[in-house]
Amino acid sequence: MTAPSGTEATVLDQSSARRLLGLWNEQQSAYVAHRDHRFEAMFDVLRLHCPDDLTVLDLACGPGAISDRLLAGFPRATAVAVDYDPILLRVARGALAGYGPRVEVHDVDLVTDGWAEAPAGRSVDAVLSSTALHWLSPAQLLHVYTTVARLLPAGGVLLNADHLRYDGSTPTLREIARRHDARVQQETFGSGALDYAAWYTEALRHPELAELAPERERRFADRPPQALAPLEFHLAALRAAGFAEVGTVWQYLDDYVVFARR
Numbered sequence: 001m002t003a004p005s006g007t008e009a010t011v012l013d014q015s016s017a018r019r020l021l022g023l024w025n026e027q028q029s030a031y032v033a034h035r036d037h038r039f040e041a042m043f044d045v046l047r048l049h050c051p052d053d054l055t056v057l058d059l060a061c062g063p064g065a066i067s068d069r070l071l072a073g074f075p076r077a078t079a080v081a082v083d084y085d086p087i088l089l090r091v092a093r094g095a096l097a098g099y100g101p102r103v104e105v106h107d108v109d110l111v112t113d114g115w116a117e118a119p120a121g122r123s124v125d126a127v128l129s130s131t132a133l134h135w136l137s138p139a140q141l142l143h144v145y146t147t148v149a150r151l152l153p154a155g156g157v158l159l160n161a162d163h164l165r166y167d168g169s170t171p172t173l174r175e176i177a178r179r180h181d182a183r184v185q186q187e188t189f190g191s192g193a194l195d196y197a198a199w200y201t202e203a204l205r206h207p208e209l210a211e212l213a214p215e216r217e218r219r220f221a222d223r224p225p226q227a228l229a230p231l232e233f234h235l236a237a238l239r240a241a242g243f244a245e246v247g248t249v250w251q252y253l254d255d256y257v258v259f260a261r262r
């Protein structure tokens with residue numbers, strides 16, 4: 001696994017990292033109502049389409065939610081997990097350490113060129129991402145999709161799970177989705193899950209993570225939230241990027257898994 005330069009010596013112990021990954025999964029389930037089901041839909045595509053010994057690139061992996069499920073559920077799979085948040089990268093390294101050489105974690109910024117070198121010559125069968133690419137502007141998203149299309153061999157697939165908000169043409173659906181999100185968050189936080197900000201507060205109780213807070217702040221200082229691109233934009237961008245077949249494999253209100261095959 002590679003680490004941000006100058007920080008290679010410090011690690012978060014595996015048990016603390018696994019605990020933080022568990023708390024992360026709980027808080028993310030407040031924002032994505034059927035998150036486990038969404039992951040299962042993605043993994044069904046892998047089971048039915050990819051070889052058993054597949055290599056997956058986990059794009060914007062956070063603390064390793066996709067890679068953890070993949071490596072546990074596909075005993076012959078390997079994962080290359082990439083992210084830009086130094087705190088989440090350190091949690092991912094600790095949480096995934098038990099999988100040994102089946103996983104690599106890399107520090108990359110998806111808005112810069114060069115991130116596609118992370119697999120270092122390995123042939124990638126699938127690129128998966130969840131609740132992450134909404135950080136990118138439409139132009140950056142198109143660039144990432146184009147880079148993924150170049151990276152994948154013929155038959156390789158991309159699966160992107162994310163909220164793709166309804167636009168003004170479907171105001172009733174947009175309002176239903178908004179109210180559904182609010183209700184799920186109220187219920188999940190009401191039952192004790194941390195919210196996004198509280199998860200970071202909990203993480204920063206570990207000195208090994210607190211020391212990375214200024215670097216995280218610096219890296220994301222100039223990344224304003226983006227307007228969420230609708231489904232139609234994703235499908236058009238994937239076609240323009242060079243994918244042969246695009247569609248959706250899962251939807252719940254405005255939450256989708258978008259599929260593209262080279």
Ligand SMILES: C[S@@+](CC[C@H](N)C(=O)[O-])C[C@H]1O[C@@H](n2cnc3c(N)ncnc32)[C@H](O)[C@@H]1O
Binds near residue numbers: 028064082085129132
């Ligand atoms: C909500 S988290 C999702 C993490 C994980 N995929 C999951 O579903 O639990 C969004 C992730 O996108 C990452 N991210 C945002 N912008 C990025 C960029 N330019 N390059 C790499 N990762 C980025 C963040 O650091 C964060 O880990």
